[in-house]
Amino acid sequence: MNGHPSAGVPILQLGDVLISGLLNELDDKSAMAFTEELTQTISSTGARGVLIDISRLELIDSFVARMLTHLTTTARLLGARVIVAGMRPPVAITLVELGIELSGVETALSAEQGLTALGWHRAAPTRAGEAR
Amino acid sequence: MTTSDTAITSDSVDSGARARVTEVLRANADAIADRWVQLQLEQALLGSDLTESELHEEADALVAALAAALDGDAPVRRLAYSDRDLNRIVTDLSLRRARGGASPTVTSLAVLALKQVLLEHLRGATRESDELLAAAVLINQLLDVAGALSFEVYVEGREAIIHRQSHQLLEMSTPVVRLWRQVLAVPLIGTLDTARTQVVMENLLQAIQDDEALVAIIDITGVPTVDTAVAQHLLQTVNAVRLMGADCVISGIRPPIAQTIAQLGIDLSTILTRATLADALAAAIKITDAPGPDGTDGR
Numbered sequence: 001m002n003g004h005p006s007a008g009v010p011i012l013q014l015g016d017v018l019i020s021g022l023l024n025e026l027d028d029k030s031a032m033a034f035t036e037e038l039t040q041t042i043s044s045t046g047a048r049g050v051l052i053d054i055s056r057l058e059l060i061d062s063f064v065a066r067m068l069t070h071l072t073t074t075a076r077l078l079g080a081r082v083i084v085a086g087m088r089p090p091v092a093i094t095l096v097e098l099g100i101e102l103s104g105v106e107t108a109l110s111a112e113q114g115l116t117a118l119g120w121h122r123a124a125p126t127r128a129g130e131a132r
Numbered sequence: 133m134t135t136s137d138t139a140i141t142s143d144s145v146d147s148g149a150r151a152r153v154t155e156v157l158r159a160n161a162d163a164i165a166d167r168w169v170q171l172q173l174e175q176a177l178l179g180s181d182l183t184e185s186e187l188h189e190e191a192d193a194l195v196a197a198l199a200a201a202l203d204g205d206a207p208v209r210r211l212a213y214s215d216r217d218l219n220r221i222v223t224d225l226s227l228r229r230a231r232g233g234a235s236p237t238v239t240s241l242a243v244l245a246l247k248q249v250l251l252e253h254l255r256g257a258t259r260e261s262d263e264l265l266a267a268a269v270l271i272n273q274l275l276d277v278a279g280a281l282s283f284e285v286y287v288e289g290r291e292a293i294i295h296r297q298s299h300q301l302l303e304m305s306t307p308v309v310r311l312w313r314q315v316l317a318v319p320l321i322g323t324l325d326t327a328r329t330q331v332v333m334e335n336l337l338q339a340i341q342d343d344e345a346l347v348a349i350i351d352i353t354g355v356p357t358v359d360t361a362v363a364q365h366l367l368q369t370v371n372a373v374r375l376m377g378a379d380c381v382i383s384g385i386r387p388p389i390a391q392t393i394a395q396l397g398i399d400l401s402t403i404l405t406r407a408t409l410a411d412a413l414a415a416a417i418k419i420t421d422a423p424g425p426d427g428t429d430g431r
Contacts (some may be wrong), residue, residue, distance in 0.1 A: 004361055010273070087378060091335030092375040096333075096368045107377035 009034045011041050017118050018042065018080075019111075021053040022064075031067045038071065042078045050075055053111045055086030065100045072105045072115035082106065085114035149266035150202055153250070156257050157199040165191035167249045172242055179335030190225055194246070197221050198274070208270055212278040218378045219281070226282040230289035239286045243279045247271055308339040314346040315416045317409070321354035329365035333372055340378050347416035348373050351409050363398040370403050379419055380404070383412035 008030060012019045019042060026034070042050065052068070054060070060068075072082040084106040095102065108114035159165065169187045201215035202208075212218055222243065226228040229239040250271050258264055306328065311317045316339050318332060336348055352367065355362065383406045385393070393400060406412040 033229055087375050088375065089334065089341055089372075089376065092337055092372040093330075093333055096372040101371050102375060107375055108345070109340070109377040113344075 009037075011038060013041075013045055013047065016046070016048040017115070018045070018047045018050045019053070019115075020051070021056065021111075023056050024058055026057070026064060028063050030066055034106050035071050035074070037068055039074050039078070042075055042080050048108075050082045051111060051114045051118060052082065053086050054084055054086050054091075055088065055111070057091060058088065060087075060091050060095060062098060062100060065095060065098075065102060069102055069115050070104055073120050081118065083114040083117055085097045086110070149263065149270045150208070152258065152263060153254070153267050153270055154199055154202040155254050157195060157202065159257075160253050160292070161192070161195045161199070161259045164198045164246075164249050164253055165195050167252070168246050171249060175241070175245065190221075190228075194218075194221050194225070202274075208273045209277055211274055211279045218278070221279050222278050223285045226285040227289045230286045230364065231293070236283055236286050240279045240283045243282045244275060244429075246276045250275075288292060302331050304330060306335055308335050310339075310343060310345075311349065311413055312417055312420070314344065314420045315349065315413065316340060316343060316345045316347070317349040317351060317413075319351045319409075322361045323357070324355060324365050326365065329369060333369050337372060337376055340373065340376055345378055346420045347379045347381060349381045349383055349409065349412045349416055351384040351385070351412070352382060352389075353398075353409070355384075355389075358385075358389050358393055358398075359397060360396055363393065363396070364402065367400070367403070379416075381406060381412045381415055383407070 009020055009022060009026075012045060018038070020034075020038065021131075022034075038050065057064075072084075075082045084102070084108045087107060095098070106117075108117055165188065168191045169184065172187060173184070197215070197218040201211045201218045204215070206214050212222060225243070226239050229242070251268060254264060254267050254271075258267075302391065306320070309317050309319070316336065318336055320332065322328075324332075332350075336350075339345065340348060351365065352358070352366070358366075360372045366382065370382070373380040382400070383404055385407065404415065406415055
């Protein structure tokens, strides 16, 4: 679909939802390639929702965190809603300690719950912190 | 010339004194041990837990170890550290008293009491004042270090106990309970410092993952005061819970605490708060019910 080297991260399409999962080996370069590829796919498929499963990630550095925020903003501009699912407790603690709040990024406990939230085009459960 | 002379004499006196002390120790081992126990009993230098027979065992072992250590040729000042048996016995003796609740003074005095016993026996063995003095200096060098070692070990032992207790307290005071289907609660008791926030966060996030909980209620009824640091810690916990994909409700904010928070200008507006745990549970159930579009009503 594009000439860029692939990030090696599979992006699956299910209806109007894109599903992807990040593995631990994500370095800065492939993170950038992934952003690029996902953005292209969103615009070419007209997807309405994107689910990124990060339950395999044991570490998120500030670069990947910024990539997730960036991706969410980009996807929103393209009309898609991004849900990051399955963050592990140690990862969450590390991010909070680094002062990274991933503001604006929607999260879900598991891929299943993330899909439920995406599949039903209803407002997500009222989140006091995400009134936008 | 004078200096080298004195050096030689002090050396020879030293080794002579060393041999003499060793000899006295060996010859009167039982008497010395008994007298030492007796002294400790007399001076009431005892932790409550030590029986007389234990003291006797301890004394026999120490006297034997002292004699064996003096037999070698390691420097006297370092014997209490360098001789393995002696070191172990002094360490054990000190730890036993630390655990038994004896004071540090009592512990080091117990070791130092041995000086008096040894000097008494030495006086019986020789009348020569030079020899007596050299031996006394040697005994002092040896047992002062042993006393210091016992003190050091005592403090270490106590610190280990304190460390263990605070760890237990930490674990005890932060249980995560399941209140409802997909609703967890953490009743916080006591002041929230960084270490406790860490434990609360870890326990809570793990429980959220294990139970697939949608809402976590943090009840701060038992938190005496909320300052900016505590609020910061609460915010961190809430953010971590959100990153996991669950919601967080804070309950049990008492009126004075609410006033403090308002006065300090701490912004908790991004957090769902309720006055009581009951209200928080009601709010939590509403949240868990809301995203149940697949026909089930969340119960």
